[in-house]
Amino acid sequence: MHPQAPHLWRGPRWALAVLLALLGMVGPFSIDTYLPAFPAISQALAATPVEMQQTLSAYLFAFAFMTLFHGSLSDSFGRRPVVLWGLAVFTLASLGCALAQNIGQLVAFRALQGLSAGAGIVVSRAVIRDLFPPTQAQRVMSQVTIFFGVAPAIAPMVGGWLSVHLGWHSVFWFLTGVGVLLWLANWRLLPESLPEQNRQSLHLGDLMRGYWELGTSPRFLLLALASGVPFNGMFLYVLSAPAFLGDLLGLSPTQFFWFFMTTIAGIMGGAWASGRLAGRIAPKRQIRHGFVIMLVVALLNLGANLLFKAHAAWAMWPIGIFSFGWALMVPVVTLLVLDLYPQRRGMASSLQAFVGSMANGLVAGVVAPLVMHSTVLLALASLLMMCVGLLSWIYLHHRWPEIGRTATAA
Structure with a gap:
């Protein structure tokens, strides 16, 4: 924790949470905002469905690859430079997407977006822990989760409106404007939370030792799986929304917002409860409560879809x-x-984000297309992904029972 942390941010804690959450929202917004514009882009650029899928794959794999390095760079150069450079490159890449004249250019600029968009979510997590002790950090992280959770749900609605009324280019002009505003806000407001004396060497040998230390740590890997994979139990339904809501539940596109509102309400409610419980119960108990809720509802969801025909009600x-x-x-x-x-x-934030990004990419590219046309398969896949996280946590708790016993135990 920064020795001068109380003096680095003098504003209300929620304002910092909003700033950091907006950084974290860049990645999800870049994924989901342009999805409703797929047909219009395909027609305008004479792109095949496979080529359109490449615009998504290029982004996802570039995003996952670069998340390995954003955190390490911030450990060496400080948090602010990595955030500001990341936002600058993202803004230029979004501008390139808006001006793309063919599908090859769009794929290239989407890859550049992916390389830069992860800086915000990776570095913002480290900033929180740099500035706050454990209990306060949990409250801020919960507030960030509230805002961050809104992004995947509202992004398709924003992108759909822009695409229909202003054309597909407007989606990327919108992302360009977001990049400019976030750069200005962070240049003006974001404090440097990593003291000079705590910065790490950027020598290749030191970096490799750090990656090896974390990448071979069972505790780190199990915690990363416990946090990253269960998210896809929910994200799977977001990715499959057109088939799930339109084909299986028979909803019109104008009714899709009910699903997104339900998801947003769940995320906001859970994050609010997480912040309220900070310092009141042991972290491991709170984690257990979360997994119990996910397990019970996933089992009930699978059972209901096996016994009854799915209905929007x-x-x-x-x-x-x-x-x-x-x-x-x-x-x-x-x-x-x-x-x-x-x-x-x-670096820890980078590797955690990398695990989550790889899981997201696998679900988007492989799992969702296989299961999106059956409510039973969707429910089963959601349950299985939650179980990966649950089993990771159970083994971790059994092997290292001291982890999560108190707010400072790690």
Whole structure:
């Protein structure tokens, strides 16, 4: 924690949470905002469905790759430079997407977006732990989760409106404007939370030793799986929304917002409860509560879809409750990850984001297309992904029972 932390941010804690959450929202917004514009882009650029899929894959793989390095760079150069350079490159890449004349150019600039968009979410987590002690950090992380959770739900609605009324280019002009505003806000407001004396060497040997230390740590890997994979139990339904809501539940596009509102409410409610519980119960108990909620609702969701034909009156509620359980436990798990290696918080945040990004990419590219046309398969896949996180946490708790016993235990 920065020795001058109380003096680096004098504003209300929620204002810093909003600033950091907006940084974290850049990645999800870049993924989801342009999805409704797929048909218009495909027609305008004479792109095949495979080529359109490449615009998404290029972004996701570039995003996952670069998340390995954003945190390490921030450990060496400081948090502010990495955030500001990341936002600058993202803004230029979004401008390139808006001006793209063919599908090849769009794929290239989408990859550049992916390389830069992860800086915000990776570095913002490290900033929180740099500035706040454990209990306060959990509250701020919960507030960030509230705002961050809104992004995947509202981004398709924003992108759909822009695409329909202003054309597909407007989606990327919108992202360009977001990049400019965030750069200005962070240049003006974001404090440098990593003291000079705590910065790490950027020598290749030191970096490799750090990556090896974290990458071979069972505790780190299990915590990363516990936080990153269950998210996809909810994200799977977001990715499958057109088929799930339109084909299976028979909703019109104008009715899709009910699903997104349910998901947003679950995330916001769980994150709010997580912040309220900070310092009142042991972190491991809070994590357990979150997993119990996700397990029970995932089992009920699978059972209901096996026994009954899915109906909009009840089929969306389990995803909202699942989201509540995930948001209840993920701020705590994230802080446990960051506290495993206090001198390399940026690198730990990078590797945690990398695990989550790879899981997201696998679900988007492989799992969702296989299961999106069956409510039973969707429910089963959601349950299985939650179980990966649950089993990771159970083994971790059994092997290292001291982790999460107190707010400072790691």
